[in-house]
Amino acid sequence: MFSDLAVPKADPILGLTQLFAADSSPEKVDLGIGVYKDEAGEVPVLATVKAAERWLTETQMSKRYFSSAGNDAFNSATRSLLFGAQSDAFTRSRTVQAPGGTGALRLGMDFLRVARPGGRVFIPTPTWTNHGHLLAAAGCEVVNYPYYDVATGKLRFDAMMEALQDLAAKDVLLLHGCCHNPSGADLDADGWRAITDTLGRSGALPFVDLAYLGFAEGLEEDTYGIRLLARRLPEVVIASSYSKNFALYRDRVGALTIVGANAADSDRAYEHLMPLARALWSMPPDHGAAVVAHVLGDALLAADWRQELAEMRTRINMIRALLVKHLGGAARDYAFLSRQRGMFALLGLSPEAVRTLREEHHVHMTGTSRANVAGLNIANVERVARAIASVSDL
Structure with a gap:
């Protein structure tokens, strides 16, 4: 029965994950997967979450x-x-x-x-x-x-x-x-x-x-x-x-x-x-x-969480502004990126440009050129911007 099944179409996000894992470059950048990353490129566990987990470990008496x-x-x-x-x-x-x-x-x-x-x-x-x-x-x-x-x-x-x-x-x-x-x-x-x-x-x-x-x-x-x-x-x-x-x-x-x-x-x-x-x-x-x-x-934890959330939001908006600044010499005007919000942006690049970014510049994003700007940081944003600018007319 199972042998009669057609080969399913690959999930584009999972496929991107595999391509990123196979890239051996120390400068590779993942702009595909939709997770928030900090300046160190890590997906952090919030301090307030850690505090709540400790509280649960100490007080939770049942898993009913x-x-x-x-x-x-x-x-x-x-x-x-x-x-x-x-x-x-x-x-x-x-x-x-x-x-x-x-x-x-x-x-x-x-x-x-x-x-x-x-x-x-x-x-x-x-x-x-x-x-x-x-x-x-x-x-x-x-x-x-x-x-x-x-x-x-x-x-x-x-x-x-x-x-x-x-x-x-x-x-x-x-x-x-x-x-x-x-x-x-x-x-x-x-x-x-x-x-x-x-x-x-x-x-x-x-x-x-x-x-x-x-x-x-x-x-x-x-x-x-x-x-x-x-x-x-x-x-x-x-x-x-x-x-x-x-x-x-x-x-x-x-x-x-x-x-x-x-x-x-x-x-x-x-x-x-x-x-x-x-x-x-x-x-x-x-x-x-x-x-x-x-x-x-918990009023104190809630206030701390709001601050952690504000820091994530501020960092993303800062990275958006830096990306626009470093894209100033690109073939198109990317100023719209600084007016938009959240982790994602559609760069409007062709499939050929996306492929070139991945293969020559080790910058990974989905085939639609959706980029997770939270995957950028101060250390790599200028290099990635130069790479995007170099393929913008492909």
């Missing part, structure tokens, strides 16, 4: 099962972080813990088939590659809408708004909460208001992927879009992740949060989520969620 909803303290802390504990949205919302942001997205997509049967899911072009895979696995009909122009480094806002006029009441609009992956180009306040108005007129449901909370402008600033949607619309779905802002990548810490028109509606939706989560993973892993719950529930 929780429910399919996961860690209650984590779920409450997530809603508080998203909306504020005293907000109306906090009262109207319910959260289910999930294995990472990917798990939250899949749970949400399975829920959409129950809540909005026959509806389409509008996703931006470009978007995170896994969005399409998850929607296909969940059996959702996908409609692509224009979002970003790689050639100019700008949002295609007018084209996007024109495409969204086709939204209908059963449809779902997938949005990036901040730090758009792969472009780094985010909606501004006017953009969020325009989209909220469109959703209000159409009755379509917003589904926000919030994987990089705190990496754009700050924790409060990065929740602007979801808080606006929750204030002005009856229903919102949010998939959030702590992989980046807590650097808990392999601990798989995510959450799906639903906001209903009232608490009773959210309770009803929550009861529908439970059997879906039970069928997908029965119970999500607790260690990372317990870490997050402890940090956010």
Whole structure:
């Protein structure tokens, strides 16, 4: 039976990892994998995470099962972080813990088939590659809408708004909460208001992927879009992740949060989520969620974590500015990179240019020229900029 299976298409990210591992150059630079790296090129464990893990080791007395909803303290802390504990949205919302942001997205997509049967899911072009895979696995009909122009480094806002006029009441609009992956180009306040108005007129449901909370402008600033949607619309779905802002990548810490028109509606939706989560993973892993719950529930640790998050955000923005500075002599103007936020940027390079960067300059990125700028540091950013400039016209 297995011998009859076709050879599957290789995953581009995993393939990139293998190519990077095989590169023997001491100057090789990995701009492909989506993890935050510090100035030493390491993927750090945050000090606040270490402190919470020590506390868990000393105080956790049992590894018993929780429910399919996961860690209650984590779920409450997530809603508080998203909306504020005293907000109306906090009262109207319910959260289910999930294995990472990917798990939250899949749970949400399975829920959409129950809540909005026959509806389409509008996703931006470009978007995170896994969005399409998850929607296909969940059996959702996908409609692509224009979002970003790689050639100019700008949002295609007018084209996007024109495409969204086709939204209908059963449809779902997938949005990036901040730090758009792969472009780094985010909606501004006017953009969020325009989209909220469109959703209000159409009755379509917003589904926000919030994987990089705190990496754009700050924790409060990065929740602007979801808080606006929750204030002005009856229903919102949010998939959030702590992989980046807590650097808990392999601990798989995510959450799906639903906001209903009232608490009773959210309770009803929550009861529908439970059997879906039970069928997908029965119970999500607790260690990372317990870490997050402890940090956010301790005022001193929470303040320290906010500082650690600010330092990561500041370093990324500093590297973006340095990259633009050193790209000053390139064939194209890369100034847009300093206006964008988060770890990712689309450089607009050809496949030939990407291959040349890898083979001749030992700079590794995906074939679409999506670069993780957090993989750069002060020691290598000028060399990498020169390499990018040298291939920009290929």
